[in-house]
Amino acid sequence: MEQPVATTFFFYLLSGLAILSGVLVITRKSPVQAALALILTLLCLAGLYLMLYAPFVAGVQIILYVGGIMVLFLFVIMLVNLERSQTKSSSTSNGSPESGGGRLGALFISIYTKGKALLLRPVVEFPEAENTQKIGQMLYSNYMFPFEIASLLLLVAIIGAVVMAKKRI
């Protein structure tokens, strides 16, 4: 086995940042801050996957988790907060909304810049390009049956979400 892509400094940086933001996930009161910390954790894990010679899993991690699941979480949080604030007639007054929006924007910007600084570095010096091809061939030859089971699981998840959302109307 060859050496990892970057030095051990990047491993300790990424893992320390991931664990620290994981602590933030389970200790923050506000779910929005917890979700943003979880996004930072997922980005650090994607960087660790890149260091472990797994660029396809890193890409899937960024696209699916950071792009899909976390946006879904943030939508749910916003919807729940909207309904609660409508029913409770806006009695929550921890800070003005302008400062909250400013902090949220600062968090987004910091996460964006940190994620780019963390993720663009290993891509440049990555020599292995056939990882995705190997994963695709293995996915369609050895793991054909679990692949179909996963598609069935996604179908069941879609139907379940539609049924649960339809019962409310």
Added chain:
Amino acid sequence: MAAALFVLGVIGVLTRRNVVIVLMSVELILNAVNLNLVAFSRIWGLHGQVFAIFVITDAAGGSSGGSGNPDRLLPE
């Protein structure tokens, strides 16, 4: 490192009351499992990465099903 992330997820599942944060802690646990799979796939070939993709699919389905209705996600 993955063990620390897993322990954080378990603590989050067991201690928090908010359902959304419990779901996010479940995501932490699944990510710890994924990190172990990818790390051991450096030694034993590419099977761990394929299985990590299956775990990501499972997490996507579970979170979409779990957060499909905002009615039951209201805290207390």
